[in-house]
Amino acid sequence: MQICHTIREFREARAVLTRSGKTLGLVPTMGALHEGHLSLVRSAASECDAVAITIFVNPTQFAPGEDFDRYPRTFEADLALLQSENVALVFAPSPAEMYPPSAPQVIVDIPEIGARLDGASRPGHFRGVATVVSKLFNITTPDRAYFGQKDAAQVAVLRAMVRALDTPVDVRVCPTVRDVDGLALSSRNRYLSALERTQALALPRILESVAERITPGSDLAMLRASLAAKLNAADGFTLDYAAIVHPDTLLPISSLDEGALIAAAVHVGKTRLIDNIVLTPVAREHEELTLTAGAAR
Structure with a gap:
């Protein structure tokens, strides 16, 4: 399992997979991994030759007063969980790597769908999600990307984004994983x-x-x-x-x-x-x- 902290590192590793003709499945996450995330990894491994997972707490999808500062960051524990899974690449960039201060600001927005359900109560949230996922798709160039059904509104936004931008990624949606008592894992x-x-x-x-x-x-x-x-x-x-x-x-x-x-x-x-x-x-x-x-x- 190779851990990449920069875009250049990841693209070099991705190029090796491309040259060998391997398909790549991507699992975007914000870390603090649990069995729900691992189920996405396993789905990706069952359908693709190699699996990449991203770990990035994206600041642009949090509004002022939300839990960005206290969102759980458990990177070493996340890596330990992934060691036993079929993961080839981990992309864990810093905010400055993803949003360089010198770069022009670009926003990806799906304004109508993105203003519904969670988007109505968290204005701008899905703009941040669409922007970061679009960047991750461009950086990692996966064949398939895996998301959980629990985040149904996010799934609708990202499917619309892929259609609108003609992004060559197959968005796969996997069942919500629940604890034994029925609560969705989060x-x-x-x-x-x-x-x-x-x-x-x-x-x-x-x-x-x-x-x-x-x-x-x-x-x-x-x-x-x-x-x-x-x-x-x-x-x-x-x-x-x-x-x-x-x-x-x-x-x-x-x-x-x-x-x-x-x-x-x-x-x-x-x-x-x-x-x-x-x-x-x-x-x-x-x-x-x-x-x-x-x-x-």
């Missing part, structure tokens, strides 16, 4: 106190309870209101958003013909948590739509 879970950790379990349970009620003929506006009411009533929760939207546009839907994303964000104490369930149409016979729900996605 680097920010470590912020939770023991009580808050217990309270947080209501998030996936409420999403699942609403998903179980959805049928092709459901009143989605009513279910959206029910989702919000249940989250508002949950002990310890402050609701950010509750939504039933199109998985790609993130706009509210009135029909399930193209599936649905049931998504929510809440604050538990000072910690913001997100989760979602995707409903995918799998069959249509005699005008009757069948749905499948990925509760653990």
